[in-house]
Amino acid sequence: MNTIGISISEWEIYAVTIAGIISQLGVLAFDAVVTYYWRWEKGGRLIPTYAYPLTLLGTLGVVMGMYICAYIIESSTKELEWQPNATAGTQKIPRRRILWVQKSQTVGDQGFKSFVLYAPFTDGSSPRSLMTSQRQPASTFHNLTLIATVLSLGGMYS
Numbered sequence: 001m002n003t004i005g006i007s008i009s010e011w012e013i014y015a016v017t018i019a020g021i022i023s024q025l026g027v028l029a030f031d032a033v034v035t036y037y038w039r040w041e042k043g044g045r046l047i048p049t050y051a052y053p054l055t056l057l058g059t060l061g062v063v064m065g066m067y068i069c070a071y072i073i074e075s076s077t078k079e080l081e082w083q084p085n086a087t088a089g090t091q092k093i094p095r096r097r098i099l100w101v102q103k104s105q106t107v108g109d110q111g112f113k114s115f116v117l118y119a120p121f122t123d124g125s126s127p128r129s130l131m132t133s134q135r136q137p138a139s140t141f142h143n144l145t146l147i148a149t150v151l152s153l154g155g156m157y158s
Contacts, residue, residue: 024059031055054158061155068148072141080132 034040035052098119105112 024063028056028059058155058158061151061158063155065148065150065152065155068144068151072144072148076136076141077133078136080134082132
């Protein structure tokens with residue numbers, strides 16, 4: 001999760017995940033009730049009975065494809081946590097600032113100037129560590145990537 005400068009606790013991740021699952025299941029349940037029980041109309045005609053199974057299969061395809069993509073990314077990257085060393089002979093870590101430098105560039109027809117982002121300080125002190133994520137060489141997820149792509153696109157267009 002991209003959370004620069006703040007830490008997200010494990011329970012917050014689980015809470016958001018559970019809220020998302022409940023929301024998605026609620027939408028699927030609502031679709032089933034509208035299609036089979038309330039028999040709503042769309043454009044002056046009843047919603048066809050095949051609409052719900054396609055919605056369900058499409059949703060499951062997108063969810064499973066995205067889950068597989070997340071698994072591939074998590075498995076093919078290596079996270080490192082960088083921590084400053086204390087200077088020789090002292091117990092105190094000198095104050096350092098972490099910053100990100102972005103060079104100027106043009107993307108399409110839009111120009112971006114160079115800039116620097118400073119790590120936010122919540123308590124006035126410097127950050128104690130920096131987390132980086134790097135791609136591991138020689139990933140062997142080609143077939144799984146193809147499956148995830150087919151599931152996601154098939155689910156989206158069903």
